[in-house]
Amino acid sequence: MQLRDALDDYKRNAGDDRLFAGERRTVTGRFTGGDGRLVHVDPDGGLRDFGYPLTGGSGLSRSRFGLAVHGDVTWFEASRSRQRYVDDTPLVETVHETDRATVRRYDLTVGDAHLTRATVDPAPDAGLDADDFVLVAYAAFAPDGRDERVGQLRYDDAVEVYHADEHDFLASATGLADLRGQLPPTFPEVLDDAPMDLPRDRGAARYEEERLSGEVVIEAPFEGGTTTVGTLLTDGSETPCEEARGRLSTLFAELDSPEALADAAADTVPTVSASTPERESVVADLRVLSLLSAESGLRIAGPDFDPHYQHSGGYGYTWFRDDAEIATFLLESDDRLGLGLDDWHARSAEMYVETQRPDGSWPHRVWPRNGALAPGWANARIEDGPDVDYQADQTGSVIAFLARARGAGVDVDELDRTLVDALASLDSTLADDGRPVVCQNAWEDSGGRFTHTAATFLEAYGALARHGDGLVDDADRFGGDPAAHARRRAREVYDALDDLWVPDRGRYALRETVHGDLDDRIDSATLALASAHRAYDALGDDGRVGNDESPGAGGVDDERLDRLVSHVDRVVDGLTRETDAVSGLFRYEGDGWRRGDQPVEKVWTVSTAWGAHACGELSALLAARDDPRAERFAERARDLLGIVSPDGPLCEPTGYLPEQFFDDGTPDSATPLGWPHAIRLATVGLLDAHDLLAVEPVPADD
Incomplete structure (x- = not known):
């Protein structure tokens, strides 16, 4: 422009x-x-x-x-x-x-x-x-x-x-x-x-x-x-x-x-079988993610509608958080729905290997066509600045994908070396109390020690512990067994999450501020705790490793499970906005970005899709224990998925998910946004894998 x-x-x-x-x-x-x-x-x-x-x-x-x-x-x-x-x-x-x-x-x-x-x-x-x-x-x-x-x-x-x-x-x-x-x-x-x-x-x-x-x-x-x-x-x-x-x-x-x-x-989009569940939604998601992808495999967050940075920081770049989350969702969806995306997974892994920094981390933003450093504001690790201007969750998200890709058989040069170096980088941003250091958050608008960042670390350590057998550290930083080290770190983060629990509100805080106080506002990013705990639960508490659909019992204890149930309930309830024109979750309490003249927070498709996926993950975690609460969360997952599905109020007639909506139903910001499309796709696969997409009708009495 x-x-x-x-x-x-x-x-x-x-x-x-x-x-x-x-x-x-x-x-x-x-x-x-x-x-x-x-x-x-x-x-x-x-x-x-x-x-x-x-x-x-x-x-x-x-x-x-x-x-x-x-x-x-x-x-x-x-x-x-x-x-x-x-x-x-x-x-x-x-x-x-x-x-x-x-x-x-x-x-x-x-x-x-x-x-x-x-x-x-x-x-x-x-x-x-x-x-x-x-x-x-x-x-x-x-x-x-x-x-x-x-x-x-x-x-x-x-x-x-x-x-x-x-x-x-x-x-x-x-x-x-x-x-x-x-x-x-x-x-x-x-x-x-x-x-x-x-x-x-x-x-x-x-x-x-x-x-x-x-x-x-x-x-x-x-x-x-x-x-x-x-x-x-x-x-x-x-x-x-x-x-x-x-x-x-x-x-x-x-x-x-x-x-x-x-x-x-x-020829430019994957072929989707006629028998694929929620086929219209799956086709739209794969089309969007294909459109946003460079030949390298890296993706822009969305079409850059504001290249002069007048009302945003731009969208036509690759963020490693968004991109690695999308890559993970695609990997899971491919496994569950049989989408034939092997080339996509390999290209993502190759580019993450290529773009890793010497310290094992990944930069804030890069150009997707070649992985070159792009303009950004969170490059402290390049500038030798304090980690407050670094988004540590990005490195965690890449680790989680690469570890799972390794477990799925994705084979690219230097993958193991990249994972081991990334593990060392993640360790360097984990404080002695088991939580990430002060850094920027997922929404890129504040600093602190965030629950979402901790959830990303838990998932990264858990995925690496589970899929890291045979990893070798030439520098001998992890006692000869990086996977075992990741398992120990996962337990540290798991235990340290107790510091962020707010008993009188029955949920986890948004963050600990730089002053050491708990910011107990509701934040949709904390919904990442559901998938993080499921990844941790797959390890089991006795060293046994289960599988995605039947995780090893005992990894998540009963008290933590009750807290997760309470947390997800309260986050979804607390962020729900319903008007005559729109329904969904807003981003976090007090979000003032791009409101215009609207006095309250806007609804976000990312947050709404995240809610659906978190409820689905929690339902699967509960179902593995024959917990009767599983069906209630499956229902919540279906309801939230419906809001972002092709016939839902947050999906445009184009099949696109814009980033945000005003309360009068006006769409705004990047359209289509890749992240919610990937979450929607993964939620369909998750619910289908557990036979939770549809509920059998109750037969009428004769």
Whole structure:
């Protein structure tokens, strides 16, 4: 998103009660991608690239499509359009209605190329043939992230826009009936109070604006009622112009029908069996996680709707907490649902090995395309600062995944060495009292000694103890047996959690503050205690190791189990928000982020999905002991899962889970957000594995 675009949005939306001015929102529309670029298709048909973190290509900063006949242009409108995904694929179909014709278009990203195939059907009373129309496309490119010092090269069948390294191509399968350029908004236009309606005509255009600009308007004629427009992002030093134009021509020829586009799209997402439980939800989750993934296997948290950091710290990066949690959920889901994600697990493990710091930890944020350090604010371990500016739970989350991946047979170079070094790093942030040191929290908005961080440590130590047989420490830091050391550490953390129990509130505190006081607010992140205790319980108290579905008895004692039951009950009850338009859990008591004019906390999909998963984990833990409370938590898990499921109030018609919702039902922030999609997927697998997804109806009396 260029600054001119952000300022234009600011003019349009400053003062809005539900919109944060200066952002590029994706709460409507659908993404296509999964094999390179990530392109958003707005309901009005406009395209915009969001894939810079995934590929390094900036591409389209904005665009607009319309239909022209005899020089009269009608721009497509969201209010007169409808949109869907084709089958299980990331192929987007949008139908635009105009007074003169209906246009049905298909949008698909294939690697670094994007195709828009359109067919036109004249209105019966229009008195026009299909080939009387032309498809008009306005496209503003920002090669190398620049919208100035940009130039064009023009050919018979294409236009090339370039700055230095990145060269972006625009072409049509039916040729270019017209092509013109224009400069971006001028300084007076940017400073004017009124927003701009682009593209615009210039009566007295300067001659150079046709060439010194990333903005073009083309007209693509329909032939037989069909035309295809394509864009391609390239590295000019690696892809000569003739090769780029040839690739687009090949794609035009090969993907010349909706069926061919659908077949190509199907190759970018895993195939989901017809018998998979909650199949619509599973398909949507895998599609989203595929869209957000780079070729490396690392994922962005979500599409970066706020790249100028006006209302957030950005989303188009890989956080090792989020990414490793997603990787763990995918590993568990694959095991339970048979999704065939072996390549996904291996790529994640390889990148975690590659990006580990010399001290055994992982940095705050990296670029997913190559694992290079990205802008962040929690890099104390790189800066040699105090751990308060470090998020220790990230390293714990990576350990938990890598240990489980090792147990599942994922075999990548240096995995064992990485785990042993990570264990030493985790130890360095564990205080003598058995709890993590002062650091930043999962929500990245405060410091202290957090219950969630302790839960992450418990799960990491437990997973490594269970799956660490045969690990060797060349530095002899763990008495020759890292797995046994991890088991002892797990017990220390387990015991130390008692320090965070708040008896009069019947639950665990959010944190111990830097001043040593207990902050006893309710925090949805503390729901991580459920899965952490289940991981610990799998070890057993006598050294025996059980398995995921039938953990060794005795690891979690009766008093702790009662506390877990009380804690999960009170967290879910205390964070539940229900209005006429929305239902779910908010993040924590006193959360003031992105409220706008809303006086109370907003509902979060992550928190709601986390609640569902925690209730499912606790139900499984109770069921292993034949505890009758298991069914009550299974019911709570189903209810919360329903809220984030495709027909639930927190799931958009696109199948996407936005990060947040206002109480009036308005979605906000990163959309789709990968983390809740992974939790939703894992919860389906967890409940299905324990036959808890559905309840058999009670037969009616005769």
